[in-house]
Amino acid sequence: MQEWQKLLSRSVVKVEDLPFIPESEEYRERLRKVAEVFPIRINSYFLDQIKSADDPLWKQVVPTEAELEDFFDEEDLLISDPLNEEGDMPVPELVHRYPDRVLLMLNNQCPIICRFCTRKRKIGFPGIVTRETLRQGIEYIREHTEVRDVIMSGGDPLLVPDNELDRILGELHAIPHLEIIRIGTRVPGTLPQRITKELCDILKKYPPLFFNIHFNHPSEITPEVEKGLGMLAEAGIPMGSQTVLLKDVNDDSAIMKELFHKLLKNRVKPYYLFQADMTLGSNHFRTMVQKGLDIIRDLQGHTSGMGIPAFVVDTPGGGGKVRLLPDSVVEFNEKEVLLRNYDGKVYRYPQPTSETSEKETSSKDNVCQMTA
Numbered sequence: 212m213q214e215w216q217k218l219l220s221r222s223v224v225k226v227e228d229l230p231f232i233p234e235s236e237e238y239r240e241r242l243r244k245v246a247e248v249f250p251i252r253i254n255s256y257f258l259d260q261i262k263s264a265d266d267p268l269w270k271q272v273v274p275t276e277a278e279l280e281d282f283f284d285e286e287d288l289l290i291s292d293p294l295n296e297e298g299d300m301p302v303p304e305l306v307h308r309y310p311d312r313v314l315l316m317l318n319n320q321c322p323i324i325c326r327f328c329t330r331k332r333k334i335g336f337p338g339i340v341t342r343e344t345l346r347q348g349i350e351y352i353r354e355h356t357e358v359r360d361v362i363m364s365g366g367d368p369l370l371v372p373d374n375e376l377d378r379i380l381g382e383l384h385a386i387p388h389l390e391i392i393r394i395g396t397r398v399p400g401t402l403p404q405r406i407t408k409e410l411c412d413i414l415k416k417y418p419p420l421f422f423n424i425h426f427n428h429p430s431e432i433t434p435e436v437e438k439g440l441g442m443l444a445e446a447g448i449p450m451g452s453q454t455v456l457l458k459d460v461n462d463d464s465a466i467m468k469e470l471f472h473k474l475l476k477n478r479v480k481p482y483y484l485f486q487a488d489m490t491l492g493s494n495h496f497r498t499m500v501q502k503g504l505d506i507i508r509d510l511q512g513h514t515s516g517m518g519i520p521a522f523v524v525d526t527p528g529g530g531g532k533v534r535l536l537p538d539s540v541v542e543f544n545e546k547e548v549l550l551r552n553y554d555g556k557v558y559r560y561p562q563p564t565s566e567t568s569e570k571e572t573s574s575k576d577n578v579c580q581m582t583a
């Protein structure tokens with residue numbers, strides 16, 4: 212067994228082993244009800260990083276009574292699919308929602324179980340994605356030449372053993388029309404020991420392979436995590452981050468700025484900041500949508516543009532991701548555009564006067580491009 216496998220096998224999965232929870236047996240009994248339906252997992256590396264019950268790391272992985280407030284029973288959870296992913300699966304475990312890219316689910320296991328997970332209906336349960344299911348998914352990609360980008364997800368693809376991962380990456384990489392492969396993972400920030408030289412040697416063989424790494428708080432970036440990110444960068448993996456906006460965890464401009472700066476220093480480009488999804492039992496994590504816009508406005512102009520992710524709402528019901536921007540267009544017409552800059556002053560940009568450009572700029576769509 213490798214070190215990361217040992218750390219994973221020593222995970223906290225039972226209520227009585229949770230750190231910093233009240234002694235009350237009645238309270239624990241309530242948590243057991245939650246955990247029966249939505250499992251607990253805190254691997255022993257991540258557990259070591261948790262310092263107290265106020266800890267932003269604690270809040271992400273330890274169930275609380277608040278989970279019961281918008282939570283009914285197992286039945287509800289099983290059908291809970293806020294983004295209607297099941298509705299866009301032409302074959303099992305493959306989501307084809309956008310024209311040219313697909314999401315391929317490899318497993319149901321994660322290094323930690325996030326209480327706000329959008330795939331609660333699957334994660335942590337014993338059911339596995341079978342070889343046959345995976346074969347069908349890869350076959351679908353092979354047959355659909357419009358698919359030029361695949362995002363491996365789950366679960367967490369990096370919990371798949373090296374030889375299996377090597378095989379899957381090899382099959383995908385051999386598909387001529389597939390231009391890029393992405394891995395969506397929370398492993399680098401929550402089980403950094405998984406980033407081994409052997410893993411990097413495998414990843415190196417399949418360029419262009421991108422990582423989208425889930426990070427929510429600056430305290431996740433420990434020396435061990437920095438070492439793993441360094442190894443991935445040295446292996447030539449371009450890295451982006453995905454962050455979920457969570458109440459009382461990271462809904463604060465200063466915390467976000469610290470996170471994004473730390474990511475940049477470790478060669479990770481902040482990619483998406485997500486409004487929390489409408490997952491059952493996670494209402495207490497949701498913020499007002501305005502909060503995300505305020506954070507983006509506080510950052511824009513005040514720090515490297517490279518360090519600012521796109522703020523996105525993944526629309527309930529399967530409409531996909533929609534980017535939101537703080538208001539920067541004061542006035543927009545065929546003659547001019549009035550724009551508010553980062554410190555609140557308004558500037559005028561006169562439009563060109565030729566006929567063709569008037570036609571091009573008169574559509575409302577361009578407002579979005581102007582503000583992007």
Ligand SMILES: *Cc1c(COP(=O)(O)O)cnc(C)c1O
Nearest residue numbers: 306307308309312313314362532
């Ligand atoms: C997020 C997502 C993608 C990838 O979106 P990008 O904006 O290209 O990063 C693809 N498919 C599904 C279903 C998604 O939710």
